[in-house]
Each structure stands twice: as structure tokens, then as C-alpha cells.
Amino acid sequence: MRAMSIFSPPLEMSDADRLRRRHMLARLGLAWLAMMQVMMFAFPGYLRHEGMAPDNLQLLDQAIFLMNWISLLLTVPVVLYCAQPVWAGALSRLAQKEVTMDVPVALGIIVAFIPSAYATWAGKGEVYFDSVVMFVAFLLTARYLEFCARQAVETGGAHSAIESFRASASERANRVAFWFVTIQVALAVVSGAVWWFYIDPSHAVPVLVAMFVMSCPCAMAMAVPSSVSAAHASLAARGPVSDSEVAELVRVTGRVTRQNLYGSVVWHLLMTPLAAIGLVAPWVAALSMLLSSLAVAGNAWRMYRRQLRAVSQPEWSGAVAQG
Numbered sequence: 001m002r003a004m005s006i007f008s009p010p011l012e013m014s015d016a017d018r019l020r021r022r023h024m025l026a027r028l029g030l031a032w033l034a035m036m037q038v039m040m041f042a043f044p045g046y047l048r049h050e051g052m053a054p055d056n057l058q059l060l061d062q063a064i065f066l067m068n069w070i071s072l073l074l075t076v077p078v079v080l081y082c083a084q085p086v087w088a089g090a091l092s093r094l095a096q097k098e099v100t101m102d103v104p105v106a107l108g109i110i111v112a113f114i115p116s117a118y119a120t121w122a123g124k125g126e127v128y129f130d131s132v133v134m135f136v137a138f139l140l141t142a143r144y145l146e147f148c149a150r151q152a153v154e155t156g157g158a159h160s161a162i163e164s165f166r167a168s169a170s171e172r173a174n175r176v177a178f179w180f181v182t183i184q185v186a187l188a189v190v191s192g193a194v195w196w197f198y199i200d201p202s203h204a205v206p207v208l209v210a211m212f213v214m215s216c217p218c219a220m221a222m223a224v225p226s227s228v229s230a231a232h233a234s235l236a237a238r239g240p241v242s243d244s245e246v247a248e249l250v251r252v253t254g255r256v257t258r259q260n261l262y263g264s265v266v267w268h269l270l271m272t273p274l275a276a277i278g279l280v281a282p283w284v285a286a287l288s289m290l291l292s293s294l295a296v297a298g299n300a301w302r303m304y305r306r307q308l309r310a311v312s313q314p315e316w317s318g319a320v321a322q323g
């Protein structure tokens with residue numbers, strides 16, 4: 001996608017899309033601001049261990065109690081306002097008896113926020129406010145990149161062939177994402193139950209949260225838009241192209257789309273067993289989700305750069321031959 005599609009809206013963007021973009025940026029900015037603050041307030045909890053001197057431990061517990069309340073106050077607007085599209089999407093899809101990526105996201109936020117709020121009120125237990133705000137911030141970042149990729153397209157001529165590919169590829173990606181989300185949600189519930197009843201109830205919540213976070217197919221949702229946007233940008237940079245060149249670009253776009261789609265599936269499948277046995281903390285799962293989304297975007301960018309080099313090299317060789 002072009003840089004202008006990220007930092008400024010395209011001139012042809014509709015008023016509805018401009019309004020949606022402003023709301024997305026407002027939610028994204030608030031989520032990142034809250035994430036930085038909550039992670040700072042969570043730091044005393046990372047330092048606590050039973051081997052500390054009693055006086056130091058008591059002082060640290062008092063600081064953790066205060067920081068947890070501040071983190072709760074900062075997390076509430078993130079959950080209610082920043083994550084509002086998640087709640088709306090999950091409720092509307094559940095009303096239609098469908099399961100989409102919003103459902104596991106909503107469940108992950110709930111199972112992390114409610115126990116954390118109760119632990120803060122009771123003054124004991126683990127809190128996961130840093131994981132909640134990090135999850136929402138990274139999710140909104142991935143969705144904003146996806147939105148920019150969908151807006152950074154052109155129509156007409158060779159671009160129509162790319163859009164035809166988008167339609168067929170999106171249908172396939174949606175089927176893969178549906179089964180992925182369904183299986184991942186089932187695995188999350190089973191893993192949480194096993195930890196609660198048979199292993200260690202105190203670790204059941206973080207395992208459940210990490211599993212729900214891993215079930216969010218954000219990278220899969222970006223697989224088609226990112227590669228298609230790179231193809232459109234390649235066409236815009238190359239100028240007039242022949243039918244054979246368009247067919248070759250569609251083939252390359254299909255290969256990159258499959259790499260993005262199935263590569264993100266493999267990444268999640270590799271991380272899921274680690275989360276199920278308790279080796280992946282919720283915040284690590286959220287960071288992994290962001291990294292997989294950035295990897296998808298990076299692979300599409302790499303395709304765009306290769307297309308530009310493929311065009312510039314023959315022109316340079318021709319100029320040398322003529323000289």
C-alpha cells in the first residue's frame with residue numbers, strides 16, 4: 001500500500017469511509033496511550049516475589065494495589081470505547097448464528113478483564129490489564145492496516161483482473177478463517193477446563209486468555225488485502241502492461257496470498273500448543289499476533305519491491321545496450 005493511504009486519506013475516499021477512519025484513529029490512539037501507561041503501572045507486579053524482605057514486600061504490595069486500581073480506570077475506556085467494534089461485530093454475528101474473529105476476541109477480553117477487575121476489588125490475585133490493553137491496541141493496529149490496504153486500490157483496466165482475484169481469494173480465506181476460529185475457540189475452552197480441574201486453577205485464566213488471543217486470525221484477515229494492494233501499487237508504478245504481464249502478476253499475487261494465509265495459520269498452530277501448556281503469557285500472545293500481522297504486511301511489501309525491480313532492470317539493461 002502507498003504511504004499516503006496510512007498517514008492521509010485518499011482523495012477519492014467517501015465521507016462514510018473518512019468518518020470511519022477518524023473513529024478508527026481515535027480508538028487506536030487511545031488504546032496505544034492506555035497500553036503504554038498500563039504497562040508502566042504493571043511493572044511493580046513483575047518485581048514481586050516471595051523471597052523479598054517482609055518490609056519491602058509489604059511496601060510493594062501497597063504499590064501494586066494502587067497501581068492495579070489506576071490500571072483498572074485506564075482499561076475501562078479501552079474495553080468500552082476502543083473495543084466497541086469488537087462487541088458490535090461479535091453480537092451481530094452471534095445473532096445470525098455465525099462465528100467470526102470478533103467472537104474469540106470478545107471472549108478473550110472478557111475472560112481477562114472480569115477476573116482482573118474482581119482481583120483488584122478484592123485486593124488479591126493476578127491482574128491482566130496490560131494484556132487486555134495490549135491485545136486491543138495490537139488488534140486495532142492490524143485492522144487499521146487492513147482498512148488502509150482496502151482503500152489503497154484503483155479500478156479499471158488491468159486493476160479489474162486483480163479485483164477479480166480478490167473476490168475469489170477472499171472467499172477461500174474466509175472459509176479457512178472460519179474453521180480456524182472454530183477449532184481454536186474449542187481448544188481454548190478445553191485447555192482452560194483442563195488447567196482448572198486437573199492441573200492448577202490459578203493458571204487456568206492466563207492459559208485461557210492466551211489461547212483466545214491466539215485464536216484471533218488478524219494476520220489471516222490481512223492476507224488477501226495486503227497482497228492485492230501490493231499488486232495494485234505495482235500496476236500503478238508500471239504503467240501500461242500486456243495481458244501476459246497481468247496474468248503473471250495475478251499468479252504472483254496468488255502465491256504471496258497463499259504464503260500469507262497459510263503461513264499465518266502455521267504460526268498460530270506452532271504457538272497454540274505452547275499457550276495450552278502455559279508457556280505463553282497473554283501479553284506474549286498479543287505480541288505474537290501483532291508480529292504475525294506485520295509479517296504478512298512485510299511479505300506483501302517485499303512482493304511490491306520485487307515487482308519494481310523486475311521493471312527497472314530491463315529498462316536499465318536496454319539503456320546500457322543503446323549506449
